[in-house]
Amino acid sequence: MNDFSSAFTAALSLLASGDADLAEIIALSLQVSLGAVFIATCIGMPLGAATALYKFPGRRTVVVILNALMGLPPVVVGLIVYLLLSRMGPFGVLGLLFTPTAMVFAQVILIVPIIAALSRQIVEDLWREYDEQLRSLGAGPLRCMATLLWDGRFSLLTAVLAGFGRASAEVGAVMIVGGNIDHVTRVMTTSIALEVSKGNLAMALGLGMVLIVLSLAINGSAFLLKESGLRKHA
Amino acid sequence: MNDFSSAFTAALSLLASGDADLAEIIALSLQVSLGAVFIATCIGMPLGAATALYKFPGRRTVVVILNALMGLPPVVVGLIVYLLLSRMGPFGVLGLLFTPTAMVFAQVILIVPIIAALSRQIVEDLWREYDEQLRSLGAGPLRCMATLLWDGRFSLLTAVLAGFGRASAEVGAVMIVGGNIDHVTRVMTTSIALEVSKGNLAMALGLGMVLIVLSLAINGSAFLLKESGLRKHA
């Protein structure tokens, strides 16, 4: 049990020391996962909303696929991105393997389905209410989508946060495509995995606590933003 | 690129061969992730609903914490469960480390926040409509919770599926607490990780495809159940 207390001490002293390496790792973690969430939101939300709204043939299949892809195994995604970006792969010439860009890319693939599937559910529930009214007002499909995403934004935030949770906690994909290279692609989760494999469990736990605190901070800010928005727009 | 085609061949021949080892691994994977989802649903849904309904002091903090814990790093969760169940840990005597039970336990910790946070959002949206009506009918808090979970069950299914996605794709926690021991705790995701570390990428991809097909099958069944339910209960 004193692993936990030494982890706590490790976490505190890590944070207190203002260690430059730790700061670098935290910055890269945030950059990668927030970048991935941003891009995935831009793709996943319209995708989810479109699946909720449009009555195209095969719509139900798409719904099932999106739901199923919430369970994309990170290692497999990492592998696919690796094969694509590898020197022998189709995009090898770009030299993106083992760069933060590759990590963002892999995470986008992982979380687009999460954001899309959850958005679909939320937009679909809202659409049941808005459907006839919006069509009566003459809103075309694109405009309907935009309206539903806007009016549902406070609920949709939870979908985005679920995506962020997955991105910030994820280690399998970023490990493969980033390579966990010190000072280049090392992020919080890969550092934790490294400390575990060194048997330095207290440090691993300490880093884990730091990561959870980061996540709390981001979720807390999102919540405050939402509350102030809700107050204004009911 | 021929990695992909050989992966495809690998996947097909794996499935066609009816390999007993593969069947064992698939069975254990399903057992662990479905077991974890079942338990996490029983805990997470009421938790989410309670957070949506009750106006207790610190409610907003709980909301933020639940959202943030969607980003619990699997490696850290694995580590904590490992420390608890390890020989030297408080529950060491139970001898649960490196058993499927330990894996279920770790996954439950990982996905309870996901199911709870997403359920909270969905129940909260429904509650806005039901609130005054249910209170007027004299429903107490517990009854309100039950009613909202029941009436929202078709939307809540998506939350459960998100939890299932995380559980079935997750490798970090089950690797640490399960140990990926052949014939004992080896599941699809840990097998994939192993093949990757062996450099056997085609086999890893092939297993990945099998896993995704499994996930599609489960999501497809869930969708059909939901559709037939929706038809009956509108």
Place this chain on the structure above:
Amino acid sequence: MSEALQNEILPLEIEELTFEAGGKRLIKEVTHKFRAGPRTVILGPNGAGKSLLLRLCHGLLKPASGKIRWCGAAADDPARHQAMVFQRPVMLRRTVAANIDYALSLRGMDRDARKVRVEKMLESTGLSRLANSPARVLSFGEQQKLALARAWAVKPRVLFLDEPTASLDPAATHAIEDVIDAIHKAGTRIIMTTHDLGQARRIADEVLFMHRGRLLESSPADAFFERPEDEQARAFIHGELLWWDQPETRLQ
């Protein structure tokens, strides 16, 4: 009204009741005593605060200040003895019959008794034919009837009705008025709003007139309709109170 049917939770006293939301004072120092017996109809233009007042009395909203007191003998658990029909009916995602059954089950009625009561309610409101339809696909008028059936099913001692016949056809309106009358005769206290002045005349024993969140007049119905004391009330019953034309000062 027989001794036995005496209303156990009344009277209801509200005192200097105020309600605020969205940074506005929406109900302003309303004081009134609802005694057992008469049927009360609350009148007033759109946005006067009628629905808010009903929801405050019913305990769904928390007042900013002021008191709401149930002073009757059984007043320790007043919530159990009230029911309300909302202006915008909320249908649970189940069948018509199950909606009523749900309300009954909350009062702890057993399965068999529930079944009988549900059927009786559906008959009285003409919804038997729709018993097994999902409640949410009903027409608006049908939903309003169902909401009434659901509220009435639990045999409340006090029944709040927020424009219960606004979307009903003329015959249904009369039928429901008869139902309300029967409920009243059976000892249930009726407190309702309506925009149908004819209906108000037919039903009301006592009229409350609200305007801009204030209770401007409360009188016996006859007195109110013959010679309302308040100037706005007079304009209102002549269908002339287009209040958005009036400067705020006229209210003073």
Place this chain on the structure above:
Amino acid sequence: MSEALQNEILPLEIEELTFEAGGKRLIKEVTHKFRAGPRTVILGPNGAGKSLLLRLCHGLLKPASGKIRWCGAAADDPARHQAMVFQRPVMLRRTVAANIDYALSLRGMDRDARKVRVEKMLESTGLSRLANSPARVLSFGEQQKLALARAWAVKPRVLFLDEPTASLDPAATHAIEDVIDAIHKAGTRIIMTTHDLGQARRIADEVLFMHRGRLLESSPADAFFERPEDEQARAFIHGELLWWDQPETRLQ
């Protein structure tokens, strides 16, 4: 009605229109031609199918069989020239003013013109005071007014109104009737439902009477109210058509 204001998308012909949902035939072989000009009021008991018919005509529901044809000159894009006020108003999650503004922006009106028009609409419906309130906290009557303002704002050639004054106070009802009259005079075709027979008499040029999904009678208003041909219609205008009492056979 001047030549210039001629209604470009009318007439609207519906032929043998049927609608089914939930395994039931809810609209049964309705045939009618809505010409440019008169105000049509659809009457009928709750659940007759009035709202369904309006939504079918407005293109929101797909008929199971039968035809809906806009035969006017500008009929290639009829949706642009219609608007509807729903029985259960749906308010977007924005302010009162933004709700109207949204409708206008969909018709491609530019920002300045929108601002002017929004203000005009709010004034005409007495909602100016609430312009910046979130629309969803309005009282039911206020929401109904806003829904009307929003529909009317886009200057439709055909306006469907589903019980537009059901929850309005008496004065507002009269005011809105005046507004409807003005809209009509400006050349917009009014097709509405109401349960207020007095209102029907005041507004209708033509009356359609529906019952159990069938169109039983369509006559000029005067003729309808003086001597309705249909037996049910007669019972209805005397407030006696309690249709749940009647066996299905009487419909034949």
Place this chain on the structure above:
Amino acid sequence: PSKADEEKFITLASTTSTRDSGLFDFILPMFTQRTGTQVRVVAVGTGQAIRLARGGDADVLLVHHRKSEDAFVADGEGIRRYDVMYNDFVIVGPAADPAAIKGLHDAVSAMSKIATVKATFLSRGDDSGTNKKELSLWQMAGTNVTGASGTWYRETGSGMGATLNASAASGGYTLADRGTWLAFMNKVDLVIMVEGDPRILNPYGVIAVNPAKHPNVKVELAQQFIDWLVSKEGQDAIAAFRINGQQLFMPNAQ
């Protein structure tokens, strides 16, 4: 740093044992200081490391499985293999020592004893260099472990560190390379049982990836790195790397 400096780096594919032991953290800064070239280490399983190099995604390969290394060169994927250093494997186990092997110098008979009493043994089971060495020991001991897999013989299918964590938690024996073992911090009550058997040496080789196959590789910088590793300076640096005063790797460049 100027742009040119930033560009000057090579990617080294290696195994977790070299990284986890801390060797790279110790010697690479010296190399960088001398040459200005950064070394980006991707530490993965031996198989994966070779796969990375075969894909042209690394410039240099440093692993410890002689057969695979020779095959790599023979296939024309690498230019030439250089000896760099070696360390040795040790058998570690719980202090209670149920198989009573502590102090033996014969790894093979130690393995037999473990098999006889069916004491828990954790195998990496990941086809890594360590795993292959372990399997060859079982073979010499005449034990068929495949049949026992899942009972007392447990294949963790993961890296050295993870396998040591599993041993520590379940009180089992395992074969570890000395470097990882010395640096490992979660030993709990594990101690070295068997060491010093010449059959369990662990030689590392370094190979530059062949630019003829992969034109993108930075062959000059790669060669510069190899030259430094096998130079006196590099070899001294390896020899100087110690944990708790113990030397982890023996330089052996020719």
